[in-house]
Amino acid sequence: MSAADPIDAPAVLRGRTALTARALQRLATGVAKDAAGVASRDVTVSLSDDSGALRVAVAVPVVIAVPAVTIIDQGARLRSGIIAGLGDLAGRRVSAVDVRFAGVRVPAERRVR
Amino acid sequence: MEHQPIYRRLLRRETHSPRSVAAATFAALLASVLFVVVALGVWAAADEVFRDRAESWITDTIAGMDATASLLTAGVLALIVALVLILAALLPGRRLRHARATDRIALVVDDGVLADAAADAVARECALDRSQVSTIMARRALTVRVTPTSGIHVDRERVTTVAAAAVAGAGFDTGASVDVARQGVIA
Numbered sequence: 001m002s003a004a005d006p007i008d009a010p011a012v013l014r015g016r017t018a019l020t021a022r023a024l025q026r027l028a029t030g031v032a033k034d035a036a037g038v039a040s041r042d043v044t045v046s047l048s049d050d051s052g053a054l055r056v057a058v059a060v061p062v063v064i065a066v067p068a069v070t071i072i073d074q075g076a077r078l079r080s081g082i083i084a085g086l087g088d089l090a091g092r093r094v095s096a097v098d099v100r101f102a103g104v105r106v107p108a109e110r111r112v113r
Numbered sequence: 114m115e116h117q118p119i120y121r122r123l124l125r126r127e128t129h130s131p132r133s134v135a136a137a138t139f140a141a142l143l144a145s146v147l148f149v150v151v152a153l154g155v156w157a158a159a160d161e162v163f164r165d166r167a168e169s170w171i172t173d174t175i176a177g178m179d180a181t182a183s184l185l186t187a188g189v190l191a192l193i194v195a196l197v198l199i200l201a202a203l204l205p206g207r208r209l210r211h212a213r214a215t216d217r218i219a220l221v222v223d224d225g226v227l228a229d230a231a232a233d234a235v236a237r238e239c240a241l242d243r244s245q246v247s248t249i250m251a252r253r254a255l256t257v258r259v260t261p262t263s264g265i266h267v268d269r270e271r272v273t274t275v276a277a278a279a280v281a282g283a284g285f286d287t288g289a290s291v292d293v294a295r296q297g298v299i300a
Binding site: 016017018019020021024047048050051052053055086090091092093094095100107 | 262293294
């Protein structure tokens with residue numbers, strides 16, 4: 001079969017791009033950190049399979065910001081951010097994002113000199 | 114062309130399990146039993162002392178045995194032997210190999226080799242890890258079982274095409290049936 005392959009086959013067909021489960025988990029943590037606006041040490045992500053799709057469970061603290069954003073909105077933003085981020089960066093279809101808020105973070109106000 | 118009858122015979126020999134060992138063993142056993150019976154018969158006819166002794170020994174042995182149990186045991190043993198022999202005679206005894214002949218060569222391939230070739234091709238062409246693809250090559254059908262990566266769709270049509278093409282590349286036209294696992298792996 002390989003004999004029938006044209007020599008100038010598109011580069012896409014050569015080799016395989018693999019992502020380890022650990023790397024995917026770190027990537028999801030990074031995406032969640034950006035979407036939630038917290039430090040990555042505050043984010044806990046666990047991945048599981050959902051009938052062939054990816055299911056993400058994420059725990060982040062609530063961010064008390066000015067102007068205030070409701071917890072529901074923060075959850076929705078985090079959810080859509082993770083779905084879009086993992087779809088764009090890793091090409092994974094995320095079927096569900098379970099968000100759990102644990103703890104509170106108040107962004108440190110910086111004094112304006 | 115003049116090789117075709119030879120190829121046919123060789124391929125049949127390569128793809129079917131030989132029964133010659135079973136046949137020779139059974140024939141040798143049967144011949145020795147018959148030889149012993151004939152020898153004892155001749156001896157008994159010639160030697161009166163031996164005949165009397167053998168007769169009394171046989172009578173004693175039969176008297177000392179439980180008739181039902183021993184008959185039952187002998188019957189079951191005979192039945193098992195008969196079943197084994199009948200099955201050995203009637204079953205085709207196919208080995209797990211595929212064979213075909215062209216004008217110039219005759220080809221015998223182990224089913225495991227064809228299955229691995231198909232699995233390798235599917236893993237390569239469909240960007241899956243080799244451990245996520247398993248294949249079973251039966252006589253007439255190739256079964257491919259794919260465990261998807263969580264969040265990445267597996268194109269069943271493509272897997273079927275690639276697996277069938279890999280086997281067809283060796284000249285065996287079995288087609289392929291694909292089974293995608295419901296549960297994926299995270300990778």
